[in-house]
Amino acid sequence: MSKRMSLSYSFPVFLIFVATATIACLDGLGVGKGLRFSGGSPFRIALFADLHYGENAWDDWGPKQDVKSDRVLSNVLDNETPDFVIYLGDVITANNLPIPNASMYWVQAISPTRIRGIPWATLFGNHDDAQFKWPLEWFSIAGIPEVRCPPESSFAGEKDCSFRGTTRIELMKMELLKNPLSHSQIGPTELWPAVSNYILQISSSKDPESPSVFLYFLDSGGGSYPEVISYAQIKWFQEQSQAINPNLQVPELIFWHIPSHAYKKVAPCRKSSIKSPCVGSINMEEVDSQEAEWGIMDALLNRSSVKAVFVGHNHGLDWCCPYEKLWLCFARHSGYGGYGTWPRGSRIIEMTEDPFSLNSWISMEDGTKHSYVKLSS
């Protein structure tokens, strides 16, 4: 079917009403302002990508992987002592979760950060609100094991137990409910069904009102809807960035989950080593980019203040490559859930305030560090 889209509707269409919840203090434009440089020290961020908690949740293998993921997070946090953590999507593997509320796995993923008192933000990947996918084997002679619907299964108005997934909004609401350290936001309703669209300011050490860096979070879709950054999100980005940083004086970093098509353009040849100007250590698969693109890369290139984009999604890639005036970087597969057996780690971002500099490296579970790259100076 590729019929003309019409805006005239012959029946009512419905909207999830979204409470725009925020924990960190916001300015009038909705920019979160809880983060700040402290005089003289660099500001360090750890990216945790593709943790995939809850993978194969029904057998022994899955929970064991999650314990290993806990260890990755703990080691990186203890080795790098970051000022801030970004969960870069695919925090959970919802399509493996035959439960009405997947938040227990979300909680597990943020716990190592929370218990260390480190603030964090999350954004959504394509697995976070995916519908449960019944394993084909459950229909064989092995069968579906004896199952039951306990009283506590009622959740968010769902009276019966169903496997239709926990929505992005439900997940985010649960995260925000009891976590003052979370800087995540349920983004503007006009960007629905994309949810994790928001901006955080890292304030100057000299003046908490003065921005030194802006961090933009975008929901690149997937799961319950297509893998795409919508035209509405692009417009929102353009309007917001113009309003808060009209003179392009404040450096801007961008975070989402699924690589854009531009990543394909700059990618090192498949399975070859990663050569300069790219920097990284694994190049084991093709870039799996978004389903469509409606202009986000042009919007970024139009702003000289945008220094780099950071994505996850491809577990077998961890490089940064230049793309015109900015850098396109993969994070590093951090979780034991999800495909791939490459050693786990975390991309670290470190910024200085004055003069601004942006450097990055990968910090492994075993404490080793590699792939240092200067992204802006």
Place this chain on the structure above:
Amino acid sequence: MSKRMSLSYSFPVFLIFVATATIACLDGLGVGKGLRFSGGSPFRIALFADLHYGENAWDDWGPKQDVKSDRVLSNVLDNETPDFVIYLGDVITANNLPIPNASMYWVQAISPTRIRGIPWATLFGNHDDAQFKWPLEWFSIAGIPEVRCPPESSFAGEKDCSFRGTTRIELMKMELLKNPLSHSQIGPTELWPAVSNYILQISSSKDPESPSVFLYFLDSGGGSYPEVISYAQIKWFQEQSQAINPNLQVPELIFWHIPSHAYKKVAPCRKSSIKSPCVGSINMEEVDSQEAEWGIMDALLNRSSVKAVFVGHNHGLDWCCPYEKLWLCFARHSGYGGYGTWPRGSRIIEMTEDPFSLNSWISMEDGTKHSYVKLSS
């Protein structure tokens, strides 16, 4: 991931509790007994396959197709005056329905039969409870049109409007609620998540307790779970058929939606004409069979009483071919929703009681009939 399945669970798994609802009178084994031969007359069934009501529900094209489907149903019902109608799955295109309750389209599909006072039964296809699939175009500059969540959108305990699909059980409950002419059943809970598993008896004209034919309905999955007939369903079929027809004296017909692998074995060569012993008029695509098979065909072949299997799913196929001692038949694409532009029609099944005979043909929207085939005598 192809890890060993384990039956030891480390967290609670949940079950939708299902009320086994029935409208037509049942015997102790749950066999529906409302249908009966009338002395001397054949018993005629019309199969409506792949109606796909609600396709592109958001634009003008979709509702117009549904009106055309109404016309197909009305014409066939008026031309053939069947004693019974079977809706052979993909009654609706749930993945095109951004509404919390898809039952309004289900109601539309059964209306032409209901208003003529003809009894019917339904079974599920792979589109009936599919999750809404967001059109990629909605994320382009055209955008998602202004949408709203009206108060009446609350349904089955869902307080917010969501696009996560209407479940098989919800659809079936809604059908049964106000339709005494429906012979559908919500099948045994132990076959969950398959729902449309049940047996109807066509009773003898001489004795309403005595069976002349058994009709078996099986849910071949798809949508919210894999396209498969489970081992549990096979076991249920074996036990039920053995209990109600131990001596194989009563002829048995089988209905489900997605063709089994055996259909591939007997299929005429792609795009060639349909040659004897097969009978049919369109052979325009490959058989799109179930994802796995755990033995249903062996179970059917073990019973000499099983005369034929009827499926839908492939809109470009309408043939019957022999497979060992039974016949494998496609119905005919009946709806204007769904892919394909081949003229719409309905497979008709006609049985005589004594002696038993089973014939079939295809009855088109325009009143023409073709592809007569004797399936048993």
